[in-house]
Amino acid sequence: MSPMIELRNVRKTFNKTIHAVAGVDLEVAEGEVVVIVGPSGSGKSTVLRCINLLEVPTSGDVIVDGRSLMDASTDLDEARAEMGMVFQGFNLFPHLTVLDNITLAQKKVRGRDTAEAERVAHEQLARVGIPEKADSYPRQLSGGQQQRVAIARSLAMNPKIMLFDEPTSALDPEMIKEVLDVIVELAATGMTMVVVTHEMGFARAAADRVVFIDEGLIVETGPPEDVFTNPQSDRTKAFFDKILAY
Amino acid sequence: MAGGPSLQSAGKYRGEDSLLPYTKIRNESEPPWKNQPYWAYIVGLVILAMGIKVFVDVDYELARKNIFPGIWLTIRATIIAFGLALLISLIVGLGQISKNVVAKNLSRAYIEIVRGIPVLPLIFVLALVIIPDISEAAGAPNSVPTDLRAILALAMIYGAYMAEIIRGGVQSIPRGQMEAGRALGLSSRATMRSVIFPQAARAIIPPMANDFIAILKDTSLLSILGVLEITRRARQYSASSFKFPEAFFTMTFVYLTLVIGLSILLSMFERRFNRDRVGER
Ligand SMILES: Nc1ncnc2c1ncn2[C@@H]1O[C@H](COP(=O)(O)OP(=O)(O)O)[C@@H](O)[C@H]1O
Ligand SMILES: [Mg+2]
Numbered sequence: 048m049s050p051m052i053e054l055r056n057v058r059k060t061f062n063k064t065i066h067a068v069a070g071v072d073l074e075v076a077e078g079e080v081v082v083i084v085g086p087s088g089s090g091k092s093t094v095l096r097c098i099n100l101l102e103v104p105t106s107g108d109v110i111v112d113g114r115s116l117m118d119a120s121t122d123l124d125e126a127r128a129e130m131g132m133v134f135q136g137f138n139l140f141p142h143l144t145v146l147d148n149i150t151l152a153q154k155k156v157r158g159r160d161t162a163e164a165e166r167v168a169h170e171q172l173a174r175v176g177i178p179e180k181a182d183s184y185p186r187q188l189s190g191g192q193q194q195r196v197a198i199a200r201s202l203a204m205n206p207k208i209m210l211f212d213e214p215t216s217a218l219d220p221e222m223i224k225e226v227l228d229v230i231v232e233l234a235a236t237g238m239t240m241v242v243v244t245h246e247m248g249f250a251r252a253a254a255d256r257v258v259f260i261d262e263g264l265i266v267e268t269g270p271p272e273d274v275f276t277n278p279q280s281d282r283t284k285a286f287f288d289k290i291l292a293y
Numbered sequence: 294m295a296g297g298p299s300l301q302s303a304g305k306y307r308g309e310d311s312l313l314p315y316t317k318i319r320n321e322s323e324p325p326w327k328n329q330p331y332w333a334y335i336v337g338l339v340i341l342a343m344g345i346k347v348f349v350d351v352d353y354e355l356a357r358k359n360i361f362p363g364i365w366l367t368i369r370a371t372i373i374a375f376g377l378a379l380l381i382s383l384i385v386g387l388g389q390i391s392k393n394v395v396a397k398n399l400s401r402a403y404i405e406i407v408r409g410i411p412v413l414p415l416i417f418v419l420a421l422v423i424i425p426d427i428s429e430a431a432g433a434p435n436s437v438p439t440d441l442r443a444i445l446a447l448a449m450i451y452g453a454y455m456a457e458i459i460r461g462g463v464q465s466i467p468r469g470q471m472e473a474g475r476a477l478g479l480s481s482r483a484t485m486r487s488v489i490f491p492q493a494a495r496a497i498i499p500p501m502a503n504d505f506i507a508i509l510k511d512t513s514l515l516s517i518l519g520v521l522e523i524t525r526r527a528r529q530y531s532a533s534s535f536k537f538p539e540a541f542f543t544m545t546f547v548y549l550t551l552v553i554g555l556s557i558l559l560s561m562f563e564r565r566f567n568r569d570r571v572g573e574r
Binding site: 099101124125127128129130131132134136138139140141142151152155156200201204 | 467469470472473474475476477478479480483487488491492
């Protein structure tokens with residue numbers, strides 16, 4: 048079976064000099080959960096953002112669900128609707144209620160009518176554990192609640208893939224679990240996911256595979272336990288020595 | 294509120310009912326009389342005093358008769374100029390942030406040129422040279438009446454100033470908002486309409502309101518082109534009657550009243566606009 052996501056020799060260079068992604072090949076099978084780890088500035092976000100072309104690769108190819116997104120004839124909006132993305136900073140729409148945040152793209156992209164979009168929104172809010180917040184505005188919610196709304200907003204589009212860019216890095220410690228719980232549960236449903244995170248416990252619990260990135264390149268990849276406890280490269284080892292020190 | 298007594302009632306209790314000596318509670322908030330908008334009362338009184346003079350004094354009767362007919366033209370010129378300026382500013386402001394190289398550079402050049410020339414000379418050259426040239430080139434010489442040429446000039450000038458407001462407002466919205474919209478599959482146009490503009494509006498409306506008022510005041514510049522608005526009429530009347538104090542005092546009264554009136558209208562609009570968005574930051 049062909050992979051759900053395929054990056055072929057993807058490179059992304061900023062300002063002609065910063066090689067954020069320096070030739071990455073990555074395949075993610077349908078239903079697979081891949082966790083990307085690596086030092087700050089190593090290119091994790093850029094790799095993730097190349098998958099839905101929020102960053103257009105400088106060269107290489109991005110193939111999602113059998114279609115090349117680098118092919119100018121591919122409808123990018125249509126392709127993106129099949130990929131949810133959750134950001135470190137939530138990026139909820141502050142001028143809209145939680146309900147409107149979740150129904151906007153359903154109506155404009157999926158063409159659902161208001162009743163149907165709201166039904167789906169309430170369903171997803173219940174799924175992420177905050178059914179009572181539909182009429183709140185984002186600023187009235189805690190960080191953990193906002194991030195769960197962001198997840199519900201993506202899920203309401205019924206995507207085939209979910210991308211997470213450090214979804215818990217902006218959260219206070221006591222809120223990290225409530226968000227990770229939602230993501231772990233989602234992983235168990237067979238959703239194809241790529242998650243950038245420093246939460247090693249989460250990677251152990253949910254990841255099929257861990258990818259270690261450094262200086263824009265994939266240095267090592269394998270099952271979480273192997274990569275964590277028996278890293279093959281010195282760079283991987285040095286990284287885990289640092290983050291697992293405490 | 295459940296639980297113990299609030300701070301206020303505790304203070305009251307000690308002061309009024311207990312045998313302990315009255316303790317004055319330190320109060321952070323200012324006494325109400327300090328927070329009155331006295332400035333507004335002063336402005337109101339000044340307008341009232343001017344109004345009494347203008348409307349009651351018999352020496353002002355002719356001044357009123359000669360100047361007041363210009364009020365309607367001033368108001369109309371203001372509204373038309375602002376409306377056109379808004380249209381121009383949308384096109385030029387969004388042109389500036391567009392990815393289209395031609396649109397971007399033409400917009401920028403337009404703004405820089407307009408901002409590089411004082412308003413009065415620019416009104417002259419637009420109304421008396423450029424617009425007539427354009428209408429002639431279009432095969433219809435002298436087809437645009439003077440009043441409209443003058444108003445168009447004002448609109449083109451404020452269009453450039455207001456374009457900067459639009460650009461600034463849109464660019465004040467964090468990049469993540471556009472990214473979130475695009476990641477959901479919304480087109481860039483749809484994200485602009487449903488996500489960026491509604492948020493940018495809050496940054497855009499107050500300075501736009503300022504420029505609305507500025508346009509009202511700057512319609513007085515149109516007097517030098519012979520547009521029979523308030524200032525032109527005041528000058529004509531004073532020149533023919535030598536009643537300079539009456540003419541200029543009446544003119545000043547009319548402008549102040551119009552400007553304060555428009556300010557009140559605009560702040561009501563702003564309040565209404567903000568009321569609909571309670572939950573927002
Ligand atoms: N839009 C951009 N413009 C310029 N440089 C960028 C941009 N985005 C990322 N970079 C640079 O690319 C490198 C990788 O960034 P990123 O993918 O965000 O790393 P990570 O997510 O692993 O911390 C960094 O050096 C960063 O400064
Ligand atoms: Mg990052």
